[in-house]
Each structure stands twice: as C-alpha cells, then as structure tokens.
Amino acid sequence: MLVEVLIVGVVALVVWLLFFKEDENPLDKLPGPPRKPIIGNSWELFQSPPDKLLDVLVDYTKKYGDRYVFKLMNLRVLHISGPSDIEAVLAHSKNITKSAPYQFLKDWLGNGLLLSTGAHWHRRRKILTPTFHFNILKNFATVIEEKTQDMVKMLKEKKGEDISLMPMISDFTLFTICETAMGTKLDKDQSAATLDYKNAVLNIGMQMLSRITRIWMHNDVIYKNSPRGKEFAKTLSIARSFADEVIMDRKAQRAQNQGPEEVDSSDIGTKRRLAMLDLLLEAEEKGQIDMEGIRDEVNTFMFEGHDTTAIALTFGLMLLADHEDVQDRICEEVENVLNGADHVSMSHLADMKYLEAVIKEILRLYPSVPFIGRNIDEDFKMGDILVKAGTTVDVHIYELHHREDLFPEAEKFKPERFLTNEIRHPYAYVPFSAGPRNCIGQRFAMQEMKTTLSEICRNFKIVPKEKGARPRLLADLVLRPVDPIYVKFIPR
Numbered sequence: 001m002l003v004e005v006l007i008v009g010v011v012a013l014v015v016w017l018l019f020f021k022e023d024e025n026p027l028d029k030l031p032g033p034p035r036k037p038i039i040g041n042s043w044e045l046f047q048s049p050p051d052k053l054l055d056v057l058v059d060y061t062k063k064y065g066d067r068y069v070f071k072l073m074n075l076r077v078l079h080i081s082g083p084s085d086i087e088a089v090l091a092h093s094k095n096i097t098k099s100a101p102y103q104f105l106k107d108w109l110g111n112g113l114l115l116s117t118g119a120h121w122h123r124r125r126k127i128l129t130p131t132f133h134f135n136i137l138k139n140f141a142t143v144i145e146e147k148t149q150d151m152v153k154m155l156k157e158k159k160g161e162d163i164s165l166m167p168m169i170s171d172f173t174l175f176t177i178c179e180t181a182m183g184t185k186l187d188k189d190q191s192a193a194t195l196d197y198k199n200a201v202l203n204i205g206m207q208m209l210s211r212i213t214r215i216w217m218h219n220d221v222i223y224k225n226s227p228r229g230k231e232f233a234k235t236l237s238i239a240r241s242f243a244d245e246v247i248m249d250r251k252a253q254r255a256q257n258q259g260p261e262e263v264d265s266s267d268i269g270t271k272r273r274l275a276m277l278d279l280l281l282e283a284e285e286k287g288q289i290d291m292e293g294i295r296d297e298v299n300t301f302m303f304e305g306h307d308t309t310a311i312a313l314t315f316g317l318m319l320l321a322d323h324e325d326v327q328d329r330i331c332e333e334v335e336n337v338l339n340g341a342d343h344v345s346m347s348h349l350a351d352m353k354y355l356e357a358v359i360k361e362i363l364r365l366y367p368s369v370p371f372i373g374r375n376i377d378e379d380f381k382m383g384d385i386l387v388k389a390g391t392t393v394d395v396h397i398y399e400l401h402h403r404e405d406l407f408p409e410a411e412k413f414k415p416e417r418f419l420t421n422e423i424r425h426p427y428a429y430v431p432f433s434a435g436p437r438n439c440i441g442q443r444f445a446m447q448e449m450k451t452t453l454s455e456i457c458r459n460f461k462i463v464p465k466e467k468g469a470r471p472r473l474l475a476d477l478v479l480r481p482v483d484p485i486y487v488k489f490i491p492r
C-alpha cells in the first residue's frame, strides 16, 4: 500500500514538474483575477455561465484594465483591449495561428480559411482573394439588389406589423451568400433546410461556448465520447450536409454547362455572375485543392458570409429605428446620389458617405465578431512587455470599440464621428480585424449592408416596438442579441 502511495506521489510530482511548474514569465507582472494553485483561473471559467461570458470579460476589463492575464492550468491567456497592444498582435506577420477554442470548430470548418495557418493558409488565401475582386463584386450587385427588392416587397405586404429582425435578415443574407459566392439559388421550398441550417449554426455557437467553460472538455477524446460531444456531432452533420447540397447543386449546374461567365464591366442589370465556388471547382480541376478542401471553404464562407452580416444589419435596424433623424438623412443622401437611376451601382454605393459612417458606427457599437484569439508561435514585444511563444492572446474588439478615451460618449450612436477625422489611433477601430488575417469578405459585407440599408430607408420609416429597448448580448462565435428585436416598417 505504502509503495503504491509513493508511486502515485512520484508520478504526480513528475506530472506537476513537467506540465504545471511555474516558469518565469513577464506576463505574471500583469493584473488578473487571483489564481488557485495548479488550476489557476479554471474554476472561475467553469463558474461563468456560457451565456454570461461576455459580461464576465467586460467586468474583468473594468476591474483589471486593458491588459490582464487569466491562467488555465499552465496556459497564460492575455486579454487586451488597448489599440497599441492590439496593433502589436494583429499586425504581426508570423503570429497568425488561431487560439485553441477555434479548433473546436475543426470538424465543421476543417482547414478552411478561418481556422488554418502557416503555408496552407497562405496558399488558400491566394486562391480565394480574387473572389472578392472589384469586378466580381460588381457582378454580385445585381443579385444583392434583387434579394433586397424581394425583402422590400415582402415588408410592404406586412403593412407595418411588428417584425422580428434576426430570422428575416439571416434568411436574406443566407440566400444572398448562396446566390453570389456559391452561385446557387435556394428555392422557397428549401426553407425548412435553411431553417435547420441556421438553427444548427446557432447551436454550434452555444455548444462551443459550453465546451470553452469546461476545461476537461477541451480534450478531444473526452469530449467526443461525452453526451455533449455526441450532440455536437449531430449538429455539425446538419450544417455540413446543407453545404454539401450547395456544392452538389453547383456541380450539377456546371455539368449542364451553366458554369461561370466572363466578367464584363458593363453588365450591371443583367444576370451574369461568377461564383467563388466556381473558382474552387476550377482549382480542383487543376489539382490545386481537393473536394475536402472545397467543403471546408464552403462551410467557412457560408457561415462567415451570412451570420456576421445578418447580425450587423439586425443591430443596425434596431439603432436606426430609434434615430429617425439618421434614417431621414440616409434617405436624403440616397435620393441625391441615385438621382432617378433605376439600379444601384457600385459607384452610387461609393458616393453614400453618410450611410458608410452609419454602418461603421453600427459595427463600432455592435462588432459582429467581438473577440479574436491568437496562439503565439513566436516571442514578440507588446510595448514594454515580452509575450512568449505558447501564450494565448484574446483581442477584445468589443471593449476596444467602447473605450471613452477613443470614442467620447462611447455608448451613444453618433455616425458623425466617422465623418470628422475623430478616430484617434489606426487600431482603435477594427471590426473586420486588421493585418494579414483581416476579413477577406469585408468589401462584400459593406456592399451588401449599404444596398440593404439604403433601399430599406428609401422605402420605409423604421419604428421601434419599444423605444430605447436593448437586448441582452451573448458572445459565442459572434455577438448575438439574446432577446428578439422587433421593429415596424412603415411604407414612406
């Protein structure tokens, strides 16, 4: 018995020395919640209800400032919300690896652009960058306008009743990304499948959050064999099969010679389109990517390309409903820019400067991606402090955008701040991230949001169900309203 106790003791000591021994680290000078021996702050993390994680992190920033450290066993997680620190992380050319929780999405998004790193990521980014070339976005304009007109028509038929924004808007953005980037038209009779897909994306976010807060579930073997892990696998298979359908559909169309058409700068108003998926299928024919790779990218772009924009438009319409003066000013600008034209062209959108400032302010207050996580591969200096390889860094975009020193009256909706050079640091405002791993779809997103909001403001007065009401917020993969947001669309 004594021998057994001794053996267990020695094994525990070796494990402790190998994995948990405190090493010298400059980050230990930084503040943070008090740590327990060995487990660090894992207990606090476990105690935070997943849907309150955003509140907990915002509270920590208030308490410990814009640099604090959280320790999970022997892993240091550095949380930052100051612009210079954020610049040091995001602008770094080598530290481009995403943090561990992103890997929880691996069975869904695989080695797609969001999750991959190193040479693989560089190669994919090179293949995919032309997808968002100006001439291609120009071709997408027709589809986005068509989809917006369908939404305007549907809203007119509702005759001013209360509309729950998120379900309507996410249908719109999902149909739009499928028809533009994927070149696949979703029929109305696919609405059950789209609903299943949207619900699956929502559940993936919640299931991921609940995994983050349970540190023992970070281990793949334990998680995959647990009831939660099995439930997660079911959810993933719904999301993946929807994307598979989209790929099969496009392949079938290409087999019938309905492939991509030449890009032509004079084709606004016609139905020409060149899909991202076509580009990938062509790359497959040239042996640059395999089917698994295509699936990963389609899943990545379907998720990133619909959910983020839907969230921004939902919060945006909520803010506009409370600010009639802003709606009127958008409406006046749109009428002036269009000057009687039938179609909204890219140059019209470029001239809508006030609307652009409004969208920027929406994304400041409600950045669709509230946090970014990096795993540090190479030591680097963050101002006066050395951040060692092996550290995890959490960039808090949400808190950055709400800093009073950078955005006076930060809680107020003031689009004018983006018209008058008020931004005080190049990294004070990063809704699309920045540096090498910035958002590849940001111009597409701006185009879609500008088209939608300009058409809505031109056709309707947006009225809140309850003035000043704000939903509770939740941060999973994206920033979500917990409570439904209702507004009325009263025809002008």
Ligand code: HEM
Pocket: 113, 114, 115, 125, 181, 300, 301, 304, 305, 306, 308, 309, 312, 363, 367, 368, 369, 371, 372, 373, 430, 431, 432, 433, 436, 437, 438, 439, 440, 441, 442, 444, 445
């Ligand atoms: C309002 C809309 C959007 C916002 C606020 C947004 C924000 C972001 C942010 C912050 C990142 C960096 C994420 C990270 O490092 O973890 C990102 C990456 C990405 N976004 Fe967006 N995004 C938006 C729309 C879109 C759209 C419409 C698409 C596709 C059509 C898209 C595709 C991507 C992809 C593929 C990445 C990964 C890029 C890489 O790592 O190379 N996003 N986005």
